[in-house]
Amino acid sequence: MSSIGTGYDLSAPQILPDGRVFQVKYAFKAIKNSGTAIVLCGSDGVVFAVVRLVKSKLYEDCTGKRLFSVEDHIGMAVGGSTADASAILNVAREEARSYRQNYSMPISLEYLNERVSEYLRIHTLYSYIRPFGCTVIIGSYDPQDGPQMYMIDPAGVSFGYFGCAIGEAKQTAQTEIEKLNLNTMTCKELIKEAVKIIYMVHDELKDKQFELELSWVGSHTNGKHEEVSKEVFDDALKYAKASLDDNSGSDGE
Numbered sequence: 001m002s003s004i005g006t007g008y009d010l011s012a013p014q015i016l017p018d019g020r021v022f023q024v025k026y027a028f029k030a031i032k033n034s035g036t037a038i039v040l041c042g043s044d045g046v047v048f049a050v051v052r053l054v055k056s057k058l059y060e061d062c063t064g065k066r067l068f069s070v071e072d073h074i075g076m077a078v079g080g081s082t083a084d085a086s087a088i089l090n091v092a093r094e095e096a097r098s099y100r101q102n103y104s105m106p107i108s109l110e111y112l113n114e115r116v117s118e119y120l121r122i123h124t125l126y127s128y129i130r131p132f133g134c135t136v137i138i139g140s141y142d143p144q145d146g147p148q149m150y151m152i153d154p155a156g157v158s159f160g161y162f163g164c165a166i167g168e169a170k171q172t173a174q175t176e177i178e179k180l181n182l183n184t185m186t187c188k189e190l191i192k193e194a195v196k197i198i199y200m201v202h203d204e205l206k207d208k209q210f211e212l213e214l215s216w217v218g219s220h221t222n223g224k225h226e227e228v229s230k231e232v233f234d235d236a237l238k239y240a241k242a243s244l245d246d247n248s249g250s251d252g253e
Contacts, residue, residue: 021124021131021155023124023130023131024124024131024154024155026133027080027131027132027133027134027154028153028154030080030081030133030134031079031080031133031134031135031153031154031166031167032167032168032170033168034053034066034079034080034081034134034166034167034168035050035051035052035053035066035079035167035168035210036050036051036165036166036167036168036169036170036173036198036201036202037049037050037051037066037077037078037079037137037165037166037167038050038163038164038165038173038177038194038197038198039077039137039139039149039151039161039163039164039165040162040163040177040180040182040185040190040193040194041139041147041148041149041161041162041163041182042147042182042183042185042186042187042189042190042218043147043183043184043185043186044141044147044186044187044218044219044220045141045147045186045187045216045217045218045219045220045221046075046139046140046141046147046148046149046187046216046217046218047187047190047191047194047214047215047216048067048075048077048137048139048213048214048215048216049191049194049195049197049198049212049213049214050066050067050077050212050213050214051167051168051198051202051210051211051212051213052064052065052066052210052211052212052213053209053210054209054210054211061211064082065213066078066079066082066085066213067213067215068089069225069226070089070092070093070096070112070138071093071096071100071106071107071225072106072223072224072225073106073140073141073142073217073223073224073225074092074096074107074109074112074138074139074140074217074225075138075139075140075215075216075217075225076089076092076136076137076138077136077137077166078134078135078136078137079134079135079136079166079167080132080133080134080135080154081132081133081134082134084132084133084134085132085134085136087132088116088119088120088132088134088136089136091116091119092112092115092116092136092138095107095112095115095116096112099111099112108142109138109139109140109142109148109149109150110148110150112138113138113150113152113158114158116136116138116152116158117150117152117156117157117158118156119156120132120152120153120154120155120156121155121156121157122156123156124154124155124156131154131155132154133154134154135151135152135153135154135166136151136152137149137150137151137152137164137166138150138152139217139225140217140223140225141217141218141219141221141223142223143219143223147217147218148160149161149162149164151164151166162182162183163177163178163180163182164177165177165197168201169201169202172200172201173197173198173201176197176200176201177197180193187216187218187220188220188232191214191216191228191232191236192235192236192239192240194214194236195212195214195236195237195239195240196239196240196243196244198212198240199240199241199244200244212237213227214227214228214232214233214236215227215228216228
């Protein structure tokens with residue numbers, strides 16, 4: 001018996017009668033199967049927390065990174081195909097380099113979002129290319145505009161967020177994020193909450209080993225995107241595990 005999608009997934013421009021594009025749908029499935037990534041926008045900056053699934057004990061540390069710097073002031077978290085994400089990262093960096101060369105100033109996050117989202121959208125229009133199987137989240141901090149973040153999906157659609165999650169256990173993480181009062185929280189508070197949510201949703205994926213990547217950009221980093229220090233990382237980890245132990249203890253009473 002033939003599949004319902006037969007004939008509609010041969011190229012990206014082919015649209016189903018109900019308005020969907022199968023190849024874009026497949027791209028979203030690739031993202032759903034990748035490790036969870038959480039990005040939170042607080043009062044003084046943006047926090048990135050990304051799960052890197054360890055598929056082999058023989059991997060070297062930092063293999064398959066999913067957290068990058070586009071420029072000094074812009075961070076990027078990715079979900080889905082790391083090969084596709086690497087191509088998008090190169091495009092974003094080239095846009096930032098070209099903008100700085102032409103205008104002698106760093107690129108704004110809003111303009112970078114427009115350029116990258118348009119690049120992803122173009123890959124859904126022609127039969128000789130395919131949609132990218134990844135989603136990217138970009139964030140930065142500006143003293144005038146404050147913290148900002150955007151999520152761009154494989155269809156080239158982008159939205160600004162205060163907080164969002166992608167990857168496995170996305171819905172559970174999104175529910176926990178909605179409980180936070182993000183506008184009043186600082187990056188030091190948000191980094192702890194992000195790690196707590198990561199470990200909370202990982203309970204659903206106990207059979208999978210992972211490593212955690214943490215970074216932030218904000219007033220405390222002078223507007224530069226950088227990895228959190230080991231001290232901050234360890235404090236966040238200790239807080240997350242203590243909070244989860246308290247919750248499990250109260251549930252058992």
